[in-house]
Amino acid sequence: MKFTTVCFAGLMVLISMQYTNGEMFSVDITSDELVLIDPTSGNVCLVGSLQYDASDIDLAMYQGRLFGLNTQAGIRVDLLEINTASGAVMWYQQVSLNDNPVVHAEGLAADTEGLIIGFHQSGDLWLSSVMGNLGLNGAISNPVDYGGSVDFDGLTEQNDIFYFSDCELPTSATEVAFYSLNSLPHEILRYPLNQHVSNDLVVVGSHLFSLSDQMGELWSTNIETAEFEDSISLSRPGTYFGLAIPEPLSTTFLAMGALSLLAYTWRRKRR
DSSP: OHHHHHHHHHHHHHHHHHTOSOOEEEEETTTTEEEEEOTTTOOEEEEEEOSSOOSSEEEEEETTEEEEEEEETTTEEEEEEEOTTTOOEEEEEEOEETTEEOOOEEEEEEETTEEEEEEOOSSSTTOOOEEEEEOTTSEEEEEEEOGGGOOOSEEEEETTEEEEEESSOSSOSSEEEEEEESSSEEEEEEEETTTOOOSOEEEETTEEEEEETTTTEEEEEETTTTEEEEEEEOSSOSOEEEEEOOHHHHHHHHHHHHHHHHHHHHHHHHO
């Protein structure tokens, strides 16, 4: 019994350590594989095959689970859950609003209440200017339309503030801009598209990480100083979409491991 308890505790700690070095999930849509990207070295580690045809996918973690939003523009949008150990898609559900299929969406994030989607509702097919809550059944609720002022090409959240990238700006289609969104969008920084094309981002502290779709690079921008920090070449060729930080799951496992070790220590003292 003691051996089982120690092994379980050790296993939980080891699992938690797997994702505590800042790695980020992403998807190579060329090979349909889930990977982990090290933002300091650019090293790309294969997790496994999605066993699903990904075309334009964004990622988000919610309550230790990895979700994806995959769009076949003009055809359908799927919400899916990905197994973080094997990389396989466990299920997928078509996204809808008021029982009508949504045919274009580009941004997926999560806050304390659940998943958030940035999607197209009407007008220009390529403009995802509406944000709403997304249930695990694929149904959108509480949509808020920001009109032509924003395009949620990529979406993430930190401390109740949303961040998004916009590659289809109303004034120009030659730049990508990064914004914060509390009640109104606030521009952080923009880059020429010949330098950086990005629909995928995640925020860690004061650092906004974004994938360059064309060049196989991970870019870092400081959201406090609005300055470019670094671009890191990825070690594995591919076309990478979506970024998500797996720490929420790690925290759960680390707590489980710590509690198991504590229980084992307490039992030994009683003897």
